[in-house]
Amino acid sequence: MSETEALSASPLFANLEPAQLERLGLMAERRCFLAGTVILKQHTPVEDFHLILSGQVSLSVDGLTVQTLQSGEVLGWSWLIPPYESHLDAITVTDTETVSLDCVALRAAMDEDHDLGYALLRRAIRPMLERLQSCRLQVLDVYHQGGTR
Amino acid sequence: MAAPQNSPWAPRRYRVEAHQAETRDVFTLRLRPLAGPPPTFVPGQFNMLYAFGHGESAISMGGDPVADVREGYLQHTIRAVGNVTNALRKLPLGSSIGVRGPFGVGWPVDEIRGQDLLIVAGGLGLVPLAPLVRQVLRQRADFGRIQILYGSRSVDDQLFAPELTQWAGFESVEVYRTVDAATPGWSDHIGTVTHLIPSLRLNPDNAVALVCGPEIMMRFTVMALAQAGLPDTAIYMSLERHMQCALGFCGHCLFGPELVCRDGPVFRFDRLRRWMGVKSL
Numbered sequence: 411m412s413e414t415e416a417l418s419a420s421p422l423f424a425n426l427e428p429a430q431l432e433r434l435g436l437m438a439e440r441r442c443f444l445a446g447t448v449i450l451k452q453h454t455p456v457e458d459f460h461l462i463l464s465g466q467v468s469l470s471v472d473g474l475t476v477q478t479l480q481s482g483e484v485l486g487w488s489w490l491i492p493p494y495e496s497h498l499d500a501i502t503v504t505d506t507e508t509v510s511l512d513c514v515a516l517r518a519a520m521d522e523d524h525d526l527g528y529a530l531l532r533r534a535i536r537p538m539l540e541r542l543q544s545c546r547l548q549v550l551d552v553y554h555q556g557g558t559r
Numbered sequence: 560m561a562a563p564q565n566s567p568w569a570p571r572r573y574r575v576e577a578h579q580a581e582t583r584d585v586f587t588l589r590l591r592p593l594a595g596p597p598p599t600f601v602p603g604q605f606n607m608l609y610a611f612g613h614g615e616s617a618i619s620m621g622g623d624p625v626a627d628v629r630e631g632y633l634q635h636t637i638r639a640v641g642n643v644t645n646a647l648r649k650l651p652l653g654s655s656i657g658v659r660g661p662f663g664v665g666w667p668v669d670e671i672r673g674q675d676l677l678i679v680a681g682g683l684g685l686v687p688l689a690p691l692v693r694q695v696l697r698q699r700a701d702f703g704r705i706q707i708l709y710g711s712r713s714v715d716d717q718l719f720a721p722e723l724t725q726w727a728g729f730e731s732v733e734v735y736r737t738v739d740a741a742t743p744g745w746s747d748h749i750g751t752v753t754h755l756i757p758s759l760r761l762n763p764d765n766a767v768a769l770v771c772g773p774e775i776m777m778r779f780t781v782m783a784l785a786q787a788g789l790p791d792t793a794i795y796m797s798l799e800r801h802m803q804c805a806l807g808f809c810g811h812c813l814f815g816p817e818l819v820c821r822d823g824p825v826f827r828f829d830r831l832r833r834w835m836g837v838k839s840l
Binding site for chain 1: 681682683710711712716737739740741746747748749750751753754755757758772773775776779783
């Protein structure tokens with residue numbers, strides 16, 4: 411599977427214009443990370459945006475793991491927002507394959523092609539919202555409340 | 560006047576034969592009737608357990624619907640959370656308790672044959688689903704792919720951990736465990752159970768979801784299932800309400816027009832959707 415095909419299989423990039431996908435494909439590369447690799451480090455610049463194709467990645471804050479991500483998920487959103495620094499440590503739990511895009515080139519493409527920028531931002535909101543809801547549920551500690559059965 | 564024999568109002572006496580701590584506040588009782596065999600049951604039904612001097616509490620049927628009944632006992636896994644359940648927890652072996660039931664509508668085992676099953680359990684919600692899994696695995700060829708998602712608060716709060724590993728060894732059975740907060744050494748998922756659903760690659764045309772857990776978790780699960788393309792008619796969930804009579808008379812467990820003790824506790828979601836968003840219902 412090419413980078414472009416891998417991107418188009420993700421809801422984040424599916425059904426973009428062929429030229430847009432082609433452009434994104436040129437700034438993407440497939441990568442393999444062995445288990446235990448630090449992909450993102452807290453408070454350091456984010457250079458790449460990763461779509462997980464297989465494997466599992468943990469997200470930690472100050473050493474405390476708050477979530478794990480698996481295939482089909484996007485690793486990190488800090489590349490979108492200045493100062494483009496990671497808020498989390500991202501470490502592979504298992505051997506992990508990604509398709510990774512150069513953030514600087516991606517932001518430039520979104521700035522130049524506003525249709526592409528708008529489409530990506532709009533699609534990015536859903537997984538962000540799902541992750542926010544997931545965090546809210548974790549904070550609510552729902553399993554500790556309630557019943558007897 | 561005493562209730563007539565075989566009346567659903569009259570508790571039957573059982574002996575506490577074994578007591579096993581599952582987590583710090585959850586325990587399993589093995590109960591054997593003082594006379595006669597235990598009743599058969601459908602996974603998802605419940606019993607009213609009567610701690611003498613304390614009162615009754617509705618508790619889901621646990622254990623194995625085939626093997627346990629054949630062996631002549633019932634099992635209930637219970638969280639010690641109130642007066643009755645704390646009294647049940649303290650019962651010494653050999654003491655007797657009252658049991659009424661089984662009551663209610665369980666999981667639709669026959670209707671879901673031939674389909675892929677997505678079983679989503681949160682916390683103690685695994686208890687009513689576990690007998691279903693045990694029954695389904697005994698008839699493995701009758702069902703399609705089975706995916707089991709189990710979310711719990713922490714690694715120590717997980718129920719039936721060795722059995723979950725055993726289930727994952729069956730052909731075409733996938734078990735995904737997740738915890739809200741992990742401890743060192745945990746290598747499964749971290750996060751809510753709903754977070755796992757988008758990556759499952761469900762076949763909405765031939766899949767059915769069976770969901771049990773805290774209500775807020777079930778609401779978010781249904782949203783994730785809808786996003787994955789599952790219609791309301793392919794989602795079943797087990798509700799928990801305060802049940803008193805268990806026979807549909809007293810109305811304590813009313814949920815919209817449904818009496819949870821009699822019409823449920825397992826419902827197909829299209830019957831519930833309208834009422835799920837109503838506050839304090």
